[in-house]
Amino acid sequence: MGRHSGKAKRLAYQAAAIAVALGVAWFFVSNTIANLEERKIASGFGFLGREAGFEIGESFFLRYGAADSYGRALLVGLTNTLAVALIGIVLATCLGTAIGLARLARNFLLRSFAAAYVEFMRNVPLLVQLFFWYAVVTEGMPGPREALSPLPGVFLSNRGIFFPTLSSVPELQGFNFVGGMVLTPEFAALLIGLATYTAAFIAEIVRAGILAVDRGQGEAAHALGLSRPQTTRLVVLPQALRVIVPPMTSQYLNLTKNSSLAVAIGYPDLVSIANTSMNQTGQAIEGIAIIMAVYLTISLSISAFMNWYNAHVAFK
Amino acid sequence: MRWLRENFFGGWASGVFTLLLILILWKALPPFIDWAFLDAVWRPDPKACRAGEGACWGFIAEKHRFILFGTYPYELHWRPAIATVLLIGLWIFSAFRVFWKWWLSIVWLVGLTLIGILMWGGIFGMRYVENERWGGMILTLLLTTFGLAFAFPLSILLALGRRSDMPVIRALCVGYIELIRGVPLISLLFMASVMLPLFLPSGVTIDKLLRAQIAMILFAAAYLAEVVRGGLQAIPKGQYDAAHALALPYWRRTYLIILPQALRISVPPLVNTFIGFFKDTSLVLIIGLFDLLSTIKISLQDRTWTGFGVEAYLFASLVYFAFCFAMSRYSRSFERQ
Numbered sequence: 001m002g003r004h005s006g007k008a009k010r011l012a013y014q015a016a017a018i019a020v021a022l023g024v025a026w027f028f029v030s031n032t033i034a035n036l037e038e039r040k041i042a043s044g045f046g047f048l049g050r051e052a053g054f055e056i057g058e059s060f061f062l063r064y065g066a067a068d069s070y071g072r073a074l075l076v077g078l079t080n081t082l083a084v085a086l087i088g089i090v091l092a093t094c095l096g097t098a099i100g101l102a103r104l105a106r107n108f109l110l111r112s113f114a115a116a117y118v119e120f121m122r123n124v125p126l127l128v129q130l131f132f133w134y135a136v137v138t139e140g141m142p143g144p145r146e147a148l149s150p151l152p153g154v155f156l157s158n159r160g161i162f163f164p165t166l167s168s169v170p171e172l173q174g175f176n177f178v179g180g181m182v183l184t185p186e187f188a189a190l191l192i193g194l195a196t197y198t199a200a201f202i203a204e205i206v207r208a209g210i211l212a213v214d215r216g217q218g219e220a221a222h223a224l225g226l227s228r229p230q231t232t233r234l235v236v237l238p239q240a241l242r243v244i245v246p247p248m249t250s251q252y253l254n255l256t257k258n259s260s261l262a263v264a265i266g267y268p269d270l271v272s273i274a275n276t277s278m279n280q281t282g283q284a285i286e287g288i289a290i291i292m293a294v295y296l297t298i299s300l301s302i303s304a305f306m307n308w309y310n311a312h313v314a315f316k
Numbered sequence: 317m318r319w320l321r322e323n324f325f326g327g328w329a330s331g332v333f334t335l336l337l338i339l340i341l342w343k344a345l346p347p348f349i350d351w352a353f354l355d356a357v358w359r360p361d362p363k364a365c366r367a368g369e370g371a372c373w374g375f376i377a378e379k380h381r382f383i384l385f386g387t388y389p390y391e392l393h394w395r396p397a398i399a400t401v402l403l404i405g406l407w408i409f410s411a412f413r414v415f416w417k418w419w420l421s422i423v424w425l426v427g428l429t430l431i432g433i434l435m436w437g438g439i440f441g442m443r444y445v446e447n448e449r450w451g452g453m454i455l456t457l458l459l460t461t462f463g464l465a466f467a468f469p470l471s472i473l474l475a476l477g478r479r480s481d482m483p484v485i486r487a488l489c490v491g492y493i494e495l496i497r498g499v500p501l502i503s504l505l506f507m508a509s510v511m512l513p514l515f516l517p518s519g520v521t522i523d524k525l526l527r528a529q530i531a532m533i534l535f536a537a538a539y540l541a542e543v544v545r546g547g548l549q550a551i552p553k554g555q556y557d558a559a560h561a562l563a564l565p566y567w568r569r570t571y572l573i574i575l576p577q578a579l580r581i582s583v584p585p586l587v588n589t590f591i592g593f594f595k596d597t598s599l600v601l602i603i604g605l606f607d608l609l610s611t612i613k614i615s616l617q618d619r620t621w622t623g624f625g626v627e628a629y630l631f632a633s634l635v636y637f638a639f640c641f642a643m644s645r646y647s648r649s650f651e652r653q
Contacts, residue, residue, distance in 0.1 A: 014484035021488060028515040035514045107330040109337045123640035124633040125595035128609060132633065135625025260500040264602055271502055284510040291503045299498040 032285070047281045048074070054276060056268045058184050070277050077273035078294060084190055084269065085256040091195035092255060093248075096202025103207045114203065121200035127261055129197055134189035134265045141185075144176050160184045186267035190259065198255045202248065209244035210236060242310075249306035253299050260295075270294060362620045375624045376631050379615040386451015386606040392443065396454045399434045402427060403457050411646055424465075431458075447525050451606030455525075459597040459607065463532040464590060470533070471540030476570065478541065479548055489541075496538035501599055504531045509603045528600045536593050543589050547582035548574065587647035591640045598636075608635065 036043055048071035055066050059076045060083045102114035121129075138158050142148065147157035153164040155172075161183040162170035170177040183191075213236050221231040262269035271291055278287035355370025360378035376383070384400075385393050406427045409415060415423075435454070438444035450458075477489035496504070508531035509524065516522070522530075551574065559573040579586075601610035612632050616625055 010482055014482050017482075017485050017488055031517050032511075032514045035518055038518055105330070105333075107333050110330075110333050113337060119641070119644075120637065123591070123637045123644060125598040125609070125636055127598045127601065128629055128632045128636060131609075131613065132626065132629035135629055139623055139625055257500040260502045261599070261602075263502065271500065271506075275506065278506075278510065284506075285514070288503060288507050288511060291506070292499045295500060295503065296495070296498045 041282055043283070043285060045286055047277075047283050047286070050281075052277065052280075054280070056273065057266070058182075058187065058268065070281070073273050073277065074270065074290060077268060077270035080267070081256075081259055081262075081269040081271075081294075084187065084194065084262070084267070085259050088191055088194040088198070088255050088259065089252050091191070092198035092202055092251075095195060095199035097206050099199060099203035100206025100210070103203060104210060118200045118203050121197055122204075126193065126197050126258055127264060130189060130193040130261055130265055133193045134185065137185040137189050144172060147172075147177075158185065161188055184267075186262070186265055189265055190262050190267045194255055194258060197258075198251055201251050201254075205244055205247045205251065206240075209240035212243045213239045245306060245310050249303060249310075252306075253302055256298055256302070257295060260291075365624065371627050371630075372624045373627060375615070375621050375627055378621070379612075379618075382452070382615055383608070383611045384452045386455065386611050387449045388451060389443070389445060389449070392437075392445065395434045395437065395442070395445075396450070396452070399431045400454045400457060402431055402434075403454070403461060407461075428461075447523065450525070452611045453608050455606060456594075456597050456608040459529060459532060459600065460590075460594045462529055463536050463593060463597070466533045467536035467540055467593075470537040471544055472575065474537060474541035475544035475548055478545055493538045493541050496535060497542070501531075501535050501596055502602060504535050505599060505603050507531065524603070525605060528603060528605055532593075532597065532600075535596075536589075539589055539592070540586065543582050543585045544578065546585065547578035547580075550581050551577050584647040584651045587643055587650070591643045591647075594639060594643070595636065608632070 049069050051067055052070045052073040053066050054073070056064050056073060056076055059080065061079050062072070062076050064072060064076045099114045099117055102110045103118065105111050105114075137160075141156055141158040144155075144157045144159050147155040147162075149155050153169050155162040155170055155177055157177075159176050159182075162177045163181055163183075164170060165181050170182075172178075217235055217239060218231055221235040222228075226234065259269055260271040263272040263275055266272070274287045274291050278284050281287075351370050353370075355368060357365045357368045357370060357372050357374050358377065360374040362372075362374075365372035365374055381390070381393060385396050388396050406424060409423070410420060433439065433442075435450060436445060436447070474489050474493060477485045478493065480486050480489070505528060508527040512527050512530065513521065555573060555577065559569040562569075564572065597607060598609040600607050601613065604610075606614070609632055612628050616622060616628055
């Protein structure tokens with residue numbers, strides 16, 4: 001087989017690949033345009049400026065009312081997604097690291113607890129866990145009148161978790177609490193579910209990362225007279241981090257993507273609000289395009305940040 | 317005694333943890349056992365359930381037919397029951413390495429044909445049941461099986477494409493894989509259920525089950541492709557060179573030398589991806605298919621039985637856990653060999 005015929009073949013293959021890709025794209029696009037015309041659906045993002053007309057259960061940073069536009073509703077959805085994802089990532093990392101370390105502990109009970117936790121959490125679908133937590137929060141908790149109060153000013157009830165802020169303290173008025181800050185049952189269930197589920201995966205990553213550090217490193221640190229906590233903090237963890245960071249990134253991404261399951265328990269995240277907007281306006285293509293574009297942006301920026309961090313901690 | 321001391325009281329911190337954990341067990345275990353077993357109501361009697369303090373397993377007893385078979389005609393439940401057993405049997409059969417021969421695909425083909433006949437009926441005097449009425453366990457298993465069966469070959473092509481030295485093919489494969497992996501599965505399922513009908517010429521319709529299945533296949537292919545790529549990268553470079561030296565053309569080289577080795581190394585991570593995929597089939601609930609999780613959820617909407625969500629979802633967890641745990645044990649036994 002001569003070099004030239006090989007080159008010609010490669011060109012032909014690639015040209016064919018482009019042709020097939022374009023052909024498929026053209027087929028879909030032309031059908032879509034024809035279908036949209038037939039159903040008299042106007043495409044475009046003009047609907048973003050129209051009045052949404054639905055309420056959103058909770059909003060962390062932005063003020064929102066039913067008279068606001070679809071664009072603003074989606075923005076609220078995005079901030080809700082980011083809020084639950086960021087808090088979830090922090091909680092999952094803390095819990096996961098603790099469980100990962102516990103799996104390596106010399107204490108038999110601790111080790112078994114951690115192993116059982118990881119095994120159970122990883123083998124049950126997240127959606128089942130979310131429904132479970134939601135059922136626990138809404139069915140297992142008492143009503144507002146019999147709310148549990150673990151700390152003064154903090155109330156746990158089936159209407160959510162209420163706690164005081166600097167300016168106001170929650171108080172029982174009628175059938176519910178007024179004032180303070182509230183974590184709705186939906187938010188609480190989603191956050192607990194995401195954090196405990198992802199923690200199981202993070203635990204395995206942390207464990208593998210620590211096991212990947214050569215035993216000699218720990219022994220050498222010991223010989224230098226470092227204590228065990230010092231060895232972990234100064235010698236083992238910095239080296240383990242290099243192994244841990246890449247898979248950890250993908251867990252953070254998974255958590256963010258999994259937060260889209262919010263739609264199943266009624267937390268108003270981006271997907272849930274986009275879904276409502278799609279049902280009301282019929283702008284399915286635009287709605288899905290927005291969801292995909294947002295998640296792709298989040299994915300790409302988290303991986304860019306993690307790549308930067310990875311380069312930062314790498315051996316130089 | 318020595319074992320006890322080393323494993324429970326290795327130092328003061330270890331001792332504190334042991335005591336703390338024993339305390340937690342002491343406090344939490346008896347109430348849990350009371351709730352789950354001693355005070356539990358096992359009869360399908362909603363009044364007793366509401367009056368009692370314990371768990372209401374009677375709910376599962378009452379609804380087990382609907383949970384397992386969904387809206388499939390009641391008197392025909394034996395058909396999905398046999399199909400479910402058959403399908404699980406096929407999976408177990410394929411787990412043994414001795415059966416990894418070419419005829420395994422024939423066994424699957426025959427098995428799946430039988431399952432198709434059982435589920436649809438319409439011949440041998442069996443009543444025809446359209447697939448809108450399929451549901452429960454068998455739907456979850458079928459979505460997993462067909463999803464993997466179609467996604468796997470696609471993923472091999474994608475992985476080979478991503479490692480190809482032709483820039484255009486590589487770019488197309490990388491683009492596909494990263495796009496799919498960058499968005500949540502839900503958005504793909506929405507896309508399949510809402511946008512797929514728009515993509516096709518008017519007049520051509522495909523049903524909801526098939527649309528969801530297509531989305532699941534496209535989704536699984538991207539994740540499996542990354543696992544296969546890991547396998548391809550793990551083969552020593554000498555193998556590629558040797559295959560080249562034999563002057564075999566690309567596809568024979570790949571088929572005879574590279575893939576068998578790459579896939580063999582990839583079995584444990586592949587099984588882990590299978591587990592993930594099996595769990596992810598539960599998401600079809602969101603676009604309104606009646607898989608195992610959604611039949612459980614719908615059972616809870618029955619007025620007489622609302623409020624037993626904790627029991628219902630614990631039951632769901634146990635069912636999913638049984639399947640996933642078996643698969644993960646299998647993948648681990650492979651790693652040890």
